[in-house]
Amino acid sequence: MTDEVLLSTTEGQRPDQKASDFAHSGRLAQPGLELRFEHLSFSVKGKQILEDISGTAHPGKVMAVMGPSGSGKTTLLNVLGGRVQCARCQATIGGLPLTKKTRRKISYVLQQDIFFPNLTLQQTLEFAAELRLPESMPTACKKEIVAQLIEQLDMEKCTKTIIGDNMNRGLSGGEKKRANIANELLTDPAVLLLDEPTSGLDSSTAYALTISLKKYAVQSGKTVMMTIHQPSVQMFYQFDTILLLSAGRIAYYGTPSDVVSHFAEMGHSCDTSHYNPADFILDVVKSGSEAAEHLIADSNQRRLTTPDCPILPETVAGKAKGALVSRDDVVITTETGKEKFSNLNLNESDLRNGNYSTGNGKAAANDEKYISRDPEKADVIDDVKSSVDESDLSLEDENRRRWPTSFTKQLSVLTIRSFIQGKYRYLSTLKFVKTIGVALITGLVWWQIGRGKITEQQALDIGGALFFITVFNSFNSLFDVLVIFPSEREVVNKERMGGSYRLSSYYISKTISELPLALVLPSISMIIFYWMAGLNGYNNAWAFFGSWLDMIMVTIASQSLGIFVSAATMDFEHGLVLAIFMMITYMLLGGFYIKSLPPWLSWLRYVSPFLYAWTLMLYFEFDSDYRVICNTENSLYPSCLPPQGGGNDTMATISSNTTRYVKKSEILVFNGADVPAWICCVALVTTLVLFRVLGYVLLRLFHKPIVK
Ligand SMILES: Nc1ncnc2c1ncn2[C@@H]1O[C@H](COP(=O)(O)OP(=O)(O)OP(=O)(O)O)[C@@H](O)[C@H]1O
Known part of the structure; x- marks a missing residue:
């Protein structure tokens, strides 16, 4: 794969005037957006899968979510990508709450490369472009975008190759992976989520793909967040941020360059001349619950002073010692800082109006950047918010927003x-x-x-x-x-x-x-x-x-x-x-x-x-x-x-x-x-x-x- 792989379709590289015009119309030229998630907690059938997960993926940067198998990496991406419903998961994209509408700025590349096996690569992407790009865009323009993606992904040789399956050979594993990414890049998303994009690839192809994603983030200013199992040393240092999960909790949040010294401070020295730091931190997290708990506790302390990765006070204090935030407490992070309100009288009309009546006064919901609150009330707020959103939409508007084409x-x-x-x-x-x-x-x-x-x-x-x-x-x-x-x-x-x-x-x-x-x-x-x-x-x-x-x-x-x-x-x-x-x-x-x-x-x-x-x-x-x-x-x-x-x-x-x-x-x-x-x-x-x-x-x- 060449270094130019995955460059945005909006980099002004199209020779054709029509396509450029369209790109400049603003539909395809959307900038990368910050994806911020705070205190995500998610459980299924009583099993806690994510607990107080926070982080910020920045435009132009690549965040890698790492962790042992079953630590919750895919679940985190599923929550952010809207693939699972999570009433207690709050996130913002470009400062706006992540809703059905704003989530359209995110594209999610699934781990499995799922396509119709008998269509060629070109057919697959062209049909996807017809279905996912605005209907008003001329077909020639869509074809050109597809051609450019194919070229940028260095896949010209296989445009006429079928995707293939077990019965009929088609694209190779790496090519399918790139086809999968191209399919998501068609809509020129502001944020690209990728679930294990390197799984099943040999190390050099995996490295090339990581480099490509990095270049894509840097050159097009897009936000990239990916899960990865065991990156090589070179790959590891390409990431801007590492979010290390252990049993659904954060064990490390920071840059790859700090990870070795941080683990050394925690009593886990890594001989980097013989040990891949990525393997090392995974081994430490997997080595036993005591080491992992120690890391999580330390990471929680550090999160108190890490604005990118905030933590709920009750998590730091530990549940055993009793929650610092009472059941009725709501912490609202406003532009002026974090405020805690007690004994809120939450009623539907206040919520609709964006006013939270507190003992100390009113907090305007419109000013909020993020609200973290008691889970039981979270459902109430989410329900009310979603009903407000929906009531604002006429059916026709909703349909237009919901489907890219008629x-x-x-x-x-x-x-x-x-x-x-x-x-x-x-x-x-x-x-x-x-x-x-x-x-x-x-x-x-x-x-x-x-x-x-x-x-x-x-x-x-x-x-x-x-x-x-x-x-x-x-x-x-x-x-x-x-x-x-x-x-x-x-x-x-x-x-x-x-x-x-x-x-x-x-x-x-x-x-x-x-x-x-x-x-x-x-x-x-x-x-x-x-x-x-x-x-x-x-x-x-x-x-x-x-x-x-x-x-x-x-x-x-x-x-x-x-x-x-x-x-x-x-x-x-x-x-x-x-x-x-x-x-x-x-x-x-x-x-x-x-x-x-x-x-x-x-x-x-x-x-x-x-x-x-x-x-x-x-x-x-x-x-x-x-x-x-x-x-x-x-x-x-x-x-x-x-x-x-x-x-x-x-x-x-x-x-x-x-x-x-x-x-x-x-x-x-x-x-x-x-x-x-x-x-x-x-x-x-x-x-x-x-x-x-x-x-x-x-x-x-x-x-x-x-x-x-
Ligand atoms: N719908 C579900 N029902 C029950 N358990 C689930 C569900 N979804 C995820 N889990 C559990 O949550 C945990 C985290 O799963 P997840 O797929 O997010 O892990 P992962 O870190 O991505 O693992 P891997 O690296 O192996 O893909 C696992 O123990 C999994 O069994």
């Missing part, structure tokens, strides 16, 4: 992206081989069975063939979705957490883009099988088109079922179990295997889409009274039986010369196809729509984007 823009971009990504999944060579192979086998097994006049046995066999091909394509379609949907979840989760688009845009775009893709293989399967088996299309072309349409409907209905099952379970294994259960039930009730269900169960057959699909197939196949020749003996059909008593037969036997034919209605009745054709169509369309809608509702209600 619904239609999201829909069109996501549809194209989903189509490109989906085509590799739905139309892979393996899937073609499987579909064509099975179609050829079934075609051979039922070879020309339907040509000309057929026997009663052949009619039965054709019923079996039609049922088989319906079930086969439905299973295929369902399992495609089951495999694809959960694997997309991580990408969609990440993008939705970043506020890139609405769930509805994603869902509708997926439906639109995958519809044509899902039709290709069933159509091929149907064409091969149908003509090899010599079915009724030879006699009546409409029979073929009807059967094909029927196949398409049941295939899409199965796709909808797959989406519903995936949304209900959201992982492949659970989805597989539920899908197999539902499909086997539908199959058994579909009418082919059992024609005399127990009366108390017979209503259940009407829930099976296979019943409707197969019935429609039978309608198209047996559309003539002169196709199936009666058995001369042991016929299954009443109309083929000889007339009783030689008189007029009420069951009009159909004959042509001496050959007797089975009435088409009797074939349908024998197969249990007792549902009118139009009801079959309505039932299939209803299944298709119902499961799609249910899938959306489940996603909306139960699968909000989450942090793993």
Whole structure:
């Protein structure tokens, strides 16, 4: 990676006037901002993960958050990046409280490099630019920004390389990491958070990346904060500030150059000629709770005089000795200094007006830089504050602020992206081989069975063939979705957490883009099988088109079922179990295997889409009274039986010369196809729509984007 890597897109390096104009419009040329967090405490299910964490990340500087595994590094970044809700976490960016709106100035590079594997690097970044950059920006401008990022990240060689996954090789680990960073730099954030950006990289690549981040911070004046596990010596000294965590508390806050002398003062001398100071401090913190507690206590004392990293007095005093700040105390740090107010009468209107009534007077909330207070009241204040923020916004304003692009823009971009990504999944060579192979086998097994006049046995066999091909394509379609949907979840989760688009845009775009893709293989399967088996299309072309349409409907209905099952379970294994259960039930009730269900169960057959699909197939196949020749003996059909008593037969036997034919209605009745054709169509369309809608509702209600 070159030294220029990661330079801001706003450095005036773009030769193209349009892009520069845009950059100068102020949208992309935002300066770095100070990120200040004070007394962050965070717990999950009663487990304290962060406790009184403070710090300040400055523009043009890089802060490294270090600590042993499980010390809370990622959690700290998740809190600051808004990936987890934390009612008691107060932070400011550029002096303003960190809210949903101001947090948009922060970009968060996750530890995992989560992308759609079949898109190329260029496609990935261009789609991200379309979704995340303002809609008013010309596409040419967005492309140029992407091209510049690619160039600055020294990735020109791999613009056309797919991202890749375990199955298909694509970008290398280091390239993926850079792609991940480029993806976040697109929006030119004021603050860049990175969770373990060097994990999985070899030492020289990790060092190059650190240098690049440092240069990015210095040259573009941006604020960079990153977690890191075990930096090399050279990397360690690139950082401006080290925030060392131990079990969720601060064990050291300061510069890397001071760390060795500080630890020596604490009785932990480091032979820097043989020991990497980064490894050393981690080893000391990990060596035992006594050493760590000692360091934390000392760091707490130092924090009393470190404005960048303030501490709550009760933390210094230690909980065992009793809190210095009473339950009702609120400490307000104002421009004029820190003031402590006792016995506040916090009521909603005061909070809304920004007035905190105290025994000593009023403190204006608007003047506050930061409020640290009793956790129980924190919730009250947060709730009230957030309701004030939201009430200030009209719905339209809120939508505009919430999403960088309109619904239609999201829909069109996501549809194209989903189509490109989906085509590799739905139309892979393996899937073609499987579909064509099975179609050829079934075609051979039922070879020309339907040509000309057929026997009663052949009619039965054709019923079996039609049922088989319906079930086969439905299973295929369902399992495609089951495999694809959960694997997309991580990408969609990440993008939705970043506020890139609405769930509805994603869902509708997926439906639109995958519809044509899902039709290709069933159509091929149907064409091969149908003509090899010599079915009724030879006699009546409409029979073929009807059967094909029927196949398409049941295939899409199965796709909808797959989406519903995936949304209900959201992982492949659970989805597989539920899908197999539902499909086997539908199959058994579909009418082919059992024609005399127990009366108390017979209503259940009407829930099976296979019943409707197969019935429609039978309608198209047996559309003539002169196709199936009666058995001369042991016929299954009443109309083929000889007339009783030689008189007029009420069951009009159909004959042509001496050959007797089975009435088409009797074939349908024998197969249990007792549902009118139009009801079959309505039932299939209803299944298709119902499961799609249910899938959306489940996603909306139960699968909000989450942090793993
Ligand atoms: N949602 C959660 N539920 C329960 N425990 C959690 C949750 N999130 C984090 N933790 C716990 O909090 C602690 C800190 O986790 P975190 O991922 O922040 O550590 P870390 O320092 O980033 O670790 P690593 O370096 O291994 O990534 C761990 O003990 C973890 O198990």
